[in-house]
Amino acid sequence: MSRRLLRSRRDQLAFGVCGGLAERTGIDAGIVRLAFIAMFWLGGVGLLVYAFLAVLMPESGESTERVRAGWAEAVALGAIALAGLFAMAATGLLLAPGVLAASALLLGGGAVVVRQLLTPSDGKRSSADWRSTLGETDGVRITIGGLLVAGGVALFILGAGDLRAFPGALAAGTVVATGFALLVGPRVARARAEAAHERTERARTDERMRVAARLHDSVLQTLALVQRADDAATARAQARRQERELRSWLYDEESQDGPDTLASAMSAIATDVETGYGIVVELVQHRDTPFDPALSALADAARETIVNAAKHSGAETVSVFVQLAEREAVIFVRDEGRGFDPAIVPTDRHGLRDSVVRRLAEHDGTARVTTTEGQGTEVELHVPRMSST
Amino acid sequence: MSRPLRQVVLVDDHAIFVAGLRAGLPPDIEVVGEAATAEDAIPLIRSLDPDVVLLDIHLPDAGGFSVIPAVHAERPAVRFLALSVSDSAEDVIATIRAGARGYVTKSIAPADLAAAIHRIADGDAVFSPWLAGFVLDAFSDRPEASSDPELDLLTGREHEVMLLIARGYLYKDIAARLHISVRTVETHVSNVLRKLQLSNRNELTHWAARRRII
Structure with a gap:
């Protein structure tokens, strides 16, 4: 059971949302997935919530091997979802597919845009290199989000016959998604902060390793040579060369190349x-x-x-x-x-x-x-x- | 020419260097005490009241320059000579501005170091080529509105003396080249030291911090 709410890379069928929830709560992933399918039947809410979480939850940094290949499970879950869908369509309980798709696109697109607008404030992106590359992906993501929203609006206009059903579905989806966001939001925020902290910590460790490697390759080697040097002139030349090299490494960053x-x-x-x-x-x-x-x-x-x-x-x-x-x-x-x-x-x-x-x-x-x-x-x-x- | 006996305290945390220094100094330099940290050095210098303190710029607990004002209030006659091996310009200049009368690198020959100690004990200043080069660089460009030209500019003679020190000449060679006495060279160096300590131009310590080449 992990402390943080992260998309799982270990137990992943689509985006690892269910796996992540399972790892966080200790509930079996299969049950979590069934719960989402049940919510999917409720006017597509499960799909919306899943999309929202997939966008908001950070991915787990661990790159351990997957414990579940999951093809069988995916097929089984898909079959259950489809069966339920047909059953509900037959009894007229399901919202029209056009409305579902439209609201899914609207909410998904909105989530992408919201996420992009929120993330720059997490303060960890201090490096200039990072910012420039992130700036590009930010733009791309906001564009995609915008396109999704526009697609949702277009679908809604095309399927004008569902005018009466649409506001209800949208409201229901929004309420549930908002509730979920409020529930998991703080946890997601904390998980993000911790992930960022971990990144900084890792960078620091890397830097320490780099310094240790550098000292080992240069200073320690020279010290060993100096101890074995037969005459003072050789020892002095080696010490001087090392001193100069170390000094330029310490104080002369600009001219390392x-x-x-x-x-x-x-x-x-x-x-x-x-x-x-x-x-x-x-x-x-x-x-x-x-x-x-x-x-x-x-x-x-x-x-x-x-x-x-x-x-x-x-x-x-x-x-x-x-x-x-x-x-x-x-x-x-x-x-x-x-x-x-x-x-x-x-x-x-x-x-x-x-x-x-x-x-x-x-x-x-x-x-x-x-x-x-x-x-x-x-x-x-x-x-x-x-x-x- | 017999020189008076000088009492010296060594403040340095490198035991091997201190041992080598003790062995290399001539008999007219007497090492009366040693300290490895700023904390130990301050009471030791106060109680021993030596002529000169050889002060490593980097100490394990604090910058060497922190020792100087702490001692100076009680023992104004104690003089400091800064020693270092590979420190940043910022630390060297901070130590000089805290009141050290000179700066030499640890690679200095024992005879030259002994001469420097006598010079410092006599109230003169000791500049290594590095320090002279720094002064030339720091005081080279004329500021548009110097607040105190007396302190912010070098005279022509001082400039000549600094240039010769930076090029590696000893005081006696400089005196011979400029047809002046060694005493006059010492006076010029002391005047430059005073300017280095008192001038505000370019906020020297910060300026030194941006100088990465030593």
């Missing part, structure tokens, strides 16, 4: 060089901006410069400062290594000239090297910005 901004590209470069060359890259950058060709060239030039410092300077640390001003972007790459005399750089070493100077010149940028033998090197890379932020 690959380096499409300058800051994410520079972080990736710093990590690569640290891992590849076993040095520390102290990266300072406070602003970020989407990539454009000039900034992309700047980042490539910076990578080449940082790699040069890592390979040739002998310093353990390279400081990188990224400054995004309104008119230009500047990257400073500095080390306290051995420095060099620019005049005696071998002519076969084209790294700086080709990769850095030429690359920047294509975007009207410049590179300036300040170095003294024995006192470190600083390279300034400038490019003008196409548009200010």
